Amino acid sequence: MSSGLPTYYNADAVREVLTWPLVNKAVESALVAIVKEDHKMPSSSFAFQPKRTFTACGKEPGKILLTMPAYVGNYKLKSPRDPGEVEYTVACKLVTSFSGNPRRDLPLPSIQAHVLLFDYQTGQLSAIMEGTDLTTWRTVSASLVATKYLYFRRFGAQAEQERNINVAIVGCGVQGQLHAAAFCAHFRVRQLNLYNRTQAKAQDLAYQLRQKFSTESGTQINVCSSPNEACHDADIICIATYSKEPLINLASLKANQGVHINAVGAGENHFSEVAPDIYQRAKVYVDCYANAEAELVGLPAPITAEVGEIILDGNYPREAEISIFQSMGMASEDACVAQAVRYALSLPQRFPY
Numbered sequence: 001m002s003s004g005l006p007t008y009y010n011a012d013a014v015r016e017v018l019t020w021p022l023v024n025k026a027v028e029s030a031l032v033a034i035v036k037e038d039h040k041m042p043s044s045s046f047a048f049q050p051k052r053t054f055t056a057c058g059k060e061p062g063k064i065l066l067t068m069p070a071y072v073g074n075y076k077l078k079s080p081r082d083p084g085e086v087e088y089t090v091a092c093k094l095v096t097s098f099s100g101n102p103r104r105d106l107p108l109p110s111i112q113a114h115v116l117l118f119d120y121q122t123g124q125l126s127a128i129m130e131g132t133d134l135t136t137w138r139t140v141s142a143s144l145v146a147t148k149y150l151y152f153r154r155f156g157a158q159a160e161q162e163r164n165i166n167v168a169i170v171g172c173g174v175q176g177q178l179h180a181a182a183f184c185a186h187f188r189v190r191q192l193n194l195y196n197r198t199q200a201k202a203q204d205l206a207y208q209l210r211q212k213f214s215t216e217s218g219t220q221i222n223v224c225s226s227p228n229e230a231c232h233d234a235d236i237i238c239i240a241t242y243s244k245e246p247l248i249n250l251a252s253l254k255a256n257q258g259v260h261i262n263a264v265g266a267g268e269n270h271f272s273e274v275a276p277d278i279y280q281r282a283k284v285y286v287d288c289y290a291n292a293e294a295e296l297v298g299l300p301a302p303i304t305a306e307v308g309e310i311i312l313d314g315n316y317p318r319e320a321e322i323s324i325f326q327s328m329g330m331a332s333e334d335a336c337v338a339q340a341v342r343y344a345l346s347l348p349q350r351f352p353y
């Protein structure tokens with residue numbers, strides 16, 4: 001940092017280098033780094049990630065500011081750099097969730113973020129990075145990584161390449177849209193069912209995705225008129241809304257067959273979208289215990305493990321089980337992705353990561 005001023009990375013710059021290999025590697029590193037040391041080799045990556053804070057922005061509900069600090073040490077970006085080189089990242093994301101924003105006269109995203117990056121040796125602020133797309137990508141990536149380990153691996157090491165799946169998306173906002181595209185891009189999706197409260201949004205998304213995936217991979221894309229219709233035949237469900245009431249219950253799911261749910265949404269109230277009877281039947285996994293302790297009070301089931309623990313110990317769910325990835329989002333993911341983005345932008349030439 002020669003000028004003493006932090007570098008600013010705007011949304012266009014960040015977007016230019018966000019790719020799935022880059023984000024997935026960074027997110028998987030973060031999920032592993034936050035696992036407690038007694039599950040790992042002493043030489044492993046590690047993270048310090050305190051509970052994040054929530055500030056209500058006014059007296060009406062639906063407007064919050066979160067501060068999300070993290071230190072991630074001794075981890076690899078797994079970039080084409082020297083494979084021995086490790087990273088140390090100090091970061092803090094500031095993110096607002098204003099759920100009425102898409103309905104403003106000039107619509108804005110509900111979730112808007114910036115990530116601050118600090119020099120890990122001196123503590124100086126070295127960069128400020130626009131973090132709105134980064135947040136969407138890293139959240140979808142956490143669902144992809146969770147699906148790989150909690151769903152596919154129960155059927156064997158090759159299942160994510162070989163197994164045909166039906167996917168349901170409940171909520172086609174910013175999160176639902178990228179979940180839909182990313183699941184079709186990563187896995188063999190036979191049928192993609194889209195549900196959104198305002199159906200026109202699901203129809204628009206179906207139109208866009210059909211251009212790409214119906215011809216390329218033969219995926220059948222349907223717009224559904226209820227969450228039940230979307231989910232009744234689904235192997236994987238991604239649910240990302242602000243609903244305070246359950247949108248799916250046990251009767252919505254395929255009976256006695258393996259189902260995996262990425263429960264992404266509902267803002268502060270993480271588990272209200274999915275009915276208690278599903279939690280009571282499922283194995284529940286989280287991104288991190290630190291946030292879970294504060295944010296999942298009253299969760300109607302015990303937590304089985306962090307996703308990072310399953311990545312490390314291979315203790316996958318059984319084939320016919322229901323698994324839930326209760327995604328809260330965590331600062332270490334933002335720190336690792338922001339570091340990877342900064343690294344990619346520093347290269348003289350872009351390359352497919």
Ligand SMILES: NC(=O)C1=CN([C@@H]2O[C@H](COP(=O)(O)OP(=O)(O)OC[C@H]3O[C@@H](n4cnc5c(N)ncnc54)[C@H](OP(=O)(O)O)[C@@H]3O)[C@@H](O)[C@H]2O)C=CC1
Nearest residue numbers: 110172173174175197198241242243265266267327328329
């Ligand atoms: N776990 C994580 O790391 C993260 C979680 N999130 C969470 O994901 C969720 C979605 O975020 P995002 O996609 O950015 O938000 P958007 O505002 O873009 O989309 C919100 C979606 O929720 C739907 N919705 C809102 N209220 C209800 C309701 N009462 N019943 C049914 N559907 C409803 C909306 O439907 P309609 O179109 O009809 O309005 C829309 O499809 C939020 O809860 C957010 O907090 C976001 C980022 C990270």
Ligand SMILES: O=C(O)C1=NCCCC1
Nearest residue numbers: 095097135267328329330
């Ligand atoms: O991790 C995040 O970023 C968010 N998580 C929950 C809702 C707001 C954004």
